[in-house]
Amino acid sequence: MSPSPERREELLATAAEVFAAQGYNATTVRKIADEAGLLAGSLYYYFDSKESMLDEILSGFLTELWARYDAVLGTDLGPRETLEALVTESFREMDQRRAAVAIYQRESKHLQNQPRFAFLVESQKKFEKAWLGTLERGVAAEVFRADLDIRLTYRFLRDTVWVAVSWYRPGGQHSPEEIARQYLSMVLEGIALRE
Amino acid sequence: MSPSPERREELLATAAEVFAAQGYNATTVRKIADEAGLLAGSLYYYFDSKESMLDEILSGFLTELWARYDAVLGTDLGPRETLEALVTESFREMDQRRAAVAIYQRESKHLQNQPRFAFLVESQKKFEKAWLGTLERGVAAEVFRADLDIRLTYRFLRDTVWVAVSWYRPGGQHSPEEIARQYLSMVLEGIALRE
Amino acid sequence: MSPSPERREELLATAAEVFAAQGYNATTVRKIADEAGLLAGSLYYYFDSKESMLDEILSGFLTELWARYDAVLGTDLGPRETLEALVTESFREMDQRRAAVAIYQRESKHLQNQPRFAFLVESQKKFEKAWLGTLERGVAAEVFRADLDIRLTYRFLRDTVWVAVSWYRPGGQHSPEEIARQYLSMVLEGIALRE
């Protein structure tokens, strides 16, 4: 009737790892099962379908991410501090759910058309609102440059953070906080030397 | 006996468009054929396999890109100017081969293990050498900041440029050169307002 | 060690209901278990297999039916009265084991090839003998028409009775005896008005 949640979580983590490594489409259910040490059919004791695994992985990730973001946005920080906090939380999430982030990065665009994954579009919108709002506040408060196309800046920031998942490995040399610091330094101050 | 190169090129462009839109794995040969107005089997008059289409698309893209890069690197530009030129050429290439770039972005990582796509690894190495070299020259010449992890900076730059393919549409509001200018401005000077 | 016969009977009734509603093949063991309020695997404490449930349902039905028929045939009734009694007993059985009859109707033909269900063929033969004999006696005694193909008449009678299971619902408007009376009236006298 109700399989143990712990085992589900384990299997979901395995699936996420494989999806991230090979891409969702290229991943066979059999491969996931092999990796998890059971037979392909047995996965269906825990999940309805391959797609529902993907669904849970992505919605789980977004739920957690938004808990982080909402905590930041609920505080009364200035625009620069907000931006710094959002970036830092993003890297922390990437540190904890690397696979999910990688899957999100690779698949979310194609998935958005399917009704089942409508929540991706929702999240996308909230995302844009939060970041654009912060940037606008920053321009108004004269802490961010006013001469940049703000939507371009938004995309630049958003992508620059998340694309890092392509090379980031949890437990590596740099902590997520350190990477966030360096990224923020580049993004905010630029890489050119100032005189 | 030998199919016309023009028709091949046409079909390849169609294939690239579909691969970019749906992902390589999720694209069926039939879908490409539909889009091109012939039957799936007929594509095999022009190409050995689905994979060989992908191969040609990616290698064609890299060949052209390296023609651009080599032209820049062959000139005697300073580090900052080199970086500016490389970024600009990248956006120009993206403008001309959007589909190929999108495919490269999405698939190249998974493809690198296959012997057939070894050229991706080669390119990757040359890429790294060119960019890292430029950055190092810049640090030495005191035009780039010395306090940044240079590999991190490299990845940041590389990704930040190419990931733009996810939203860039040729023929849109901004020319590739303009986008390059704004990106360079952000990357070099930062988005924070200076006093 | 040995499961209670009452519980078995209960479960068998549930299984019969589901088999009748959905067809044997389309019925999953899980569905039966759901309906009975336990898990699929638990059914195997009571029964060897899904097939053995079917077996018991059908042989139980035929055993009871033949008890009825034999009671009729053992009596010294005339052909017309015998026929009336057989039809009436058939409707009574249908009233008491609707599900089993429906399953028999739908599945017995396909099952007859399997050795396990050889008893279906046996029953079929006895059936034919009883009905055909009665009809022949009736023709000889000049109570049934002599101008009809007797095998055709047999099939007509047999099917006309049992196919009623497709719409008959126990506890409905008409008692089995009443339905038997009407059917017999139609079959014996015809539906055309006589002058």
Added chain:
Amino acid sequence: MSPSPERREELLATAAEVFAAQGYNATTVRKIADEAGLLAGSLYYYFDSKESMLDEILSGFLTELWARYDAVLGTDLGPRETLEALVTESFREMDQRRAAVAIYQRESKHLQNQPRFAFLVESQKKFEKAWLGTLERGVAAEVFRADLDIRLTYRFLRDTVWVAVSWYRPGGQHSPEEIARQYLSMVLEGIALRE
């Protein structure tokens, strides 16, 4: 693009034969393919799914049947003659599409819930209307008995005809017309000898 209609028809006939022999659920796509002399996957060049084969078989049958019935009902026949014509056409259809009729008999009830097979319900309704109407006309015109439950008579007639598919073999001893004549004789006049 568009496979030859002749081949489709052939394959459909094969499928119908197998469905009729083993039941829809118990029939594997592989079995149909074996019987037709190709591989299971090849069937999908002609049909979308196993279910769509069933759909075509049943709707093809009903379309043809209704052509027959409508021709009869369009003529200005008396109730008895109408009934005779309908029964005769039914046996003719059974003669020409035995397999389809057998499938209809066995599966239509379970199928009626699925939206895809809503046409079965439609047909059922038209069916009932045509037969009930004829019976009522006959009672009014005093050619059919008035003392029978008319719905019971309808079911009796309907089932008695169609259930014959369980033993009828085209090309056998009796022509469909002859069987119709005998059935009508039994149904109209009864099997009891009159004095």
Added chain:
DNA sequence: AATGAATGAGGCTTCATTCAT
């Protein structure tokens, strides 16, 4: 150059059944 038809491998999923607890 292209079609129509078929192949065969492999993918996702279902399900009767088993068994330790």
Added chain:
DNA sequence: GATGAATGAAGCCTCATTCAT
């Protein structure tokens, strides 16, 4: 008596590819 978890066989379907015409 019953559960939870797993097995393994089999089913439907997809799809890259082939090939005679």
